[in-house]
Amino acid sequence: MKTDSTKPRVLMVDDEVAILRFLRVALQNEEFSLYEAENGHSALAAAAAVRPDIVLLDLGLPDLDGVEVIRRVREWSQVPIIVLSVRDSEDDKVGALDAGADDYLIKPFSVGELQARMRVALRRSLQPGPEPVVRCEELEIDLPRRRVTLSGAEVQLTPTEYELLRLLAAHAGRVLTHGQIMKQVWGGSYGDQNVLRVTVRNLRQKIEPDPSRPRYLITELGIGYRLKCD
The missing domain is CATH 3.40.50.2300 (Response regulator)
Known part of the structure; x- marks a missing residue:
């Protein structure tokens, strides 16, 4: 040992x-x-x-x-x-x-x-500081400045879309369950997860090069979502 x-x-x-x-x-x-x-x-x-x-x-x-x-x-x-x-x-x-x-x-x-x-x-x-700049290939989430760019171009997100992406970015690589996401983004509104699915779909339209084949926002079937930043 x-x-x-x-x-x-x-x-x-x-x-x-x-x-x-x-x-x-x-x-x-x-x-x-x-x-x-x-x-x-x-x-x-x-x-x-x-x-x-x-x-x-x-x-x-x-x-x-x-x-x-x-x-x-x-x-x-x-x-x-x-x-x-x-x-x-x-x-x-x-x-x-x-x-x-x-x-x-x-x-x-x-x-x-x-x-x-x-x-x-x-x-x-081991990432220094509570609010790093998270980079996932061409996607960059600047948490301190609340700014998201894709291939250098700024991406315009709704407040809810940004909060979802911010949460996933703060735990990049980690699977977050539907319940964890609903609690953090919607204040514990567990009733209708359809709002989460719709927000994920809309967010993918803005940050994914091919939304039908997500590269960054990965679905863990039956569990939740993960922001992939290899």
Whole structure:
């Protein structure tokens, strides 16, 4: 186990020895310090002691459900949490994301995809300042100036369209659930998600080179949306 304090600290939480072994092998050549926990209570203790830069969390733990672990960590930390789980239902995904997870990967997954998701989460967590300029290829969202440009040309958005894009940009790369978006943009009006779908469609007409094949504003079916800024 690596413990170089100059490297990003990764806390891996899973009760299956084989999965922890797989993660060690997958990440051993990366610039990480690796820490392990095999149940929810030890994960919470390790999160407090180690102060990891990112957490890889299984949901099916023997003592605490992973969603409860997420909720408890979120009481005091905004560390990026990526769920790694065999649970593939929309309810499980939405529940984990609503509790505060940053991302959700279904087992089995490729090493490349895991590493890519980790890079996105770490990059987002290390961004200086609360209101950066977010660049997604030709799309640029200048949050301090409330200005959006596409290929250098300014894009005119309605206040609601801008608030939706601002929210996604502030969490670029992270899946936001329908409920999270409705709460932040419409003040908790969960009743009719059609207004969200219409706003997304209108926003895509303005920021996507081909709205029928979105490059930036990605739909996570049954869950929510993600602003893709690779």
